[in-house]
Amino acid sequence: MQEEWIKVCMSSGGVAAGSEDVMAAVEDELAQRSLAVKALRKMGCIGCCHADPVVEVKPKGGKPTIYERVTPEQAREIVAQHFQGGQALESSTPTDEMFPHQVRIALRNCGIVDPECIDDYIAHDGYSGLRHLLADAGPAGVIEEMRLSGLRGRGGAGFPTWVKWNFANKKQADVKYMICNGDEGDPGAYMDRSIMESDPHGVVEGMILAGFAVGARQGYFYIRAEYPLAIERVQKAIDAARSYGFLGERILGTEFSYDLEIRLGAGAFVCGEETALIASIEGKRGTPRPRPPYPTDCGLWGHPTVINNVETLSNVTAILQRGGAWYGSIGTPESTGTKVFALTGKVKNSGLIEIPMGTTLREIVFDIGGGPISAKPFMAVQTGGPSGGLITKEHLDTPLTYENLQKLGSIMGSGGMIVIDEGDCVVDLAKFYIGFCAEESCGKCAPCRVGGKRMQEILEAISEGRAQMSDLDKLKKLAHAMQKASLCGLGQTAPNPVLSTIRQYAEEYRQHIEDRTCRARRCVALVKYQMELKKQKAAAAPAGAAS
Amino acid sequence: MTSPSPRQETHRPEVEALINLWKDRPGNLIMALHEIEKSLGYVPRDISQQLARGLNVPLAQIYEVLTFYNYFRLTPPAKNKIQVCMGTACYIKGSGDILETLKAQLGVQEGEITPDGAFEIENVRCIGCCGLSPVIKVGEKVYGKVKPDDVTAILSNYSA
Secondary structure, X not given: OOOOEXXXXXXXXXXXXXXXXXXXXXXXXXXXXXXXXXXXXXXXXXXXXXXXXXXXXXXXXXXXXXXXXXXXXXXXXXXXXXXXXXXXXXXXXXXXXXXXXXXXXXXXXXXXXXXXXXXXXXXXXXXXXXXXXXXXXXXXXXXXXXXXXXXXXXXXXXXXXXHHHHXXXXXXOOOOEEEEEEOOOOOOOOHHHHHHHHOHHHHHHHHHHHHHHHOOOXXXXXXXXXXXHHHHHHHHXXXXXXXXXXXXXXXXXXXXXXXXXXXXXXXXXXXXXXXXXXXXXXXXXXXXXXXXXXXXXXXXXXOOEEEEEHHHHHHHHHHHHHOHHHHHOOEOOOOEOEEEEEEEEOEOOXXXXXXXXXXXXXXXXXXXOOOEOOOOOEEEEEEOHHHOEEEEHHHXXXXXXXXXXXXXXXXXXXXXXXXXXXXXXXXXXXXXXXXXXXXXXXXXXXXXXXXXXXXHHHHHHHHOXXXXXXXXXXXXXXXXXXXXXXXXXXXXXXXXXXXXXXXXXXXXXXXXXXXXXXXXXXXXXXHHHHHHHHHHHHHHOOOOOOO | OOOOOOOOOOOOHHHHHHHHHHOOOXXXXXXXXXXXXXXXXXXXXXXXXXXXXXXXXXXXXXXXXXXXXXXXXXXXXXXXXXEEEOOHHHHHOOHHHHHHHHHHHHOOOEOOEOOOOOEEEEEEOOOXXXXXXXXXXXXXXXXXXXXXXXXHHHHOOOOO
């Protein structure tokens, strides 16, 4: 570890907030003062995304300090104070409150290592156990560690990772494939983007180990085309790993040969479904097919294929560095380890956080997130994106696990966590999600293609004051039909936010339909209607009656 | 006088190079289309035809893919493409109002191009900068924590 350093957040969020100008100012100031701070570095996302651009400084012998919302002028001042004055600025760092509750495993290197430098990754224990695992432990040893860890797929479904690997490993086949799903399409979740941008080697290493365990010779990164920085950095990481002998023929002198390539997504939410994703890599429309056969039996080009998501693979690397038992001891017995959430919406500290399973929502929203951002009271948290549901304030103290979320009618999903307050309307939110799913339906099966559209129409009618109470029954019937009859996960889960809001906020639905009012004043047609009604009443009242 | 046959197709050498690069690699179609989209901003019909011949796939299959994925477009883009993020975090923080303001100021609907070809508006699903919501993107530049009042100033950074 260097004695002194200065790091500027250069993730997509940081760059969007102006960190390139900040970086330039730091470089210029260091040059002008002839200061030789060796470790001026680009860093990935430390998770305090609301505070971007973030600058972290550590002077010789001192403690690191995080500065938030740094302007180029402030950056110059920070350099001057720290490296010549030897003093921290007065700048407070409220983002510090985001860290004490976190346990960073998948995000362990984010904001720590330089994502474009393999040597830096290696200096942080990267690729450290690779030779031993490939040469001594063997696929069975790797899978056994994964079993001990209890890791479940972090893409959303929560299927035990080791079971999937074991299926593929046991399958007799000459050709097998490994795929990393980096096509994060969930609106409101961006952990995969951040991990690929901030710690690409952590995922590449996970891909190597997974490929070894299942017996693949070729692996693919399937990444959203909308994530250019992630694509660039993963490509750099693959090239660097190959030049160091971690990829290619006879890796590190073992019998294992394996290589990685990137394939781009093209903007289709349904490609998160594994069979659709496979079709897309094959160069076709991303439409799913019924399972079984599962991809571990018959996947890419008909060969056994394992698909894991970015966060899962980042965890894999950490688990195989530190042992499955270590990981299994974190979290709860059924939901081990940690989960990364994109905490956003109406919350003060929004960003990426990683917490042990079993942490309560209250700790997340109030301790880490700092509570609601406005004066309006907290209302609920939406988890699991378009496939999830709302968790209301009565359930703030429920420990977060796969099982508990399901019991509450929501899901873990990929980890979007959107805080809503009383300024938000649940009907509007339900309409938003079903609209998303209707638009993203691939159209292959009727329950999803037609059901989503009809549900959207009914919700529009409710939010425009054109519905009757009987429409709620229709909505529920459609929802259940879609859940039962849709071909893939997109259609099966699309009704979840609608059912969840109807169940938990029945009174709001009634107000929309019978009283034609929207408490949050988000449904524009109803707001206009109420104003009109008021005007009419005022006009009808006899002159002078009010006084 | 010989009129050009309607089946006569253009032949672009840069596309030929691209075809040769991807020809023998499995799953090449989407990757080839990405490269075309990246260099031209859209996928013109004549290039699709050339690609169909070069990769030996039916033109219908290329259009099947082009029209399925949101990322590909069949017509030239405006000089500045404005993407309004409609991800959940942006949506609940008011990206709908930003979209309305943009539409009003530019006088076009989503998917349309201004008469001078300078701007077009597109609503997109989550560009992954949720910590800065609401977010809009003009070309490659991302603007975070945008308020409807900021729209005029942002637009003034760009010209026809």
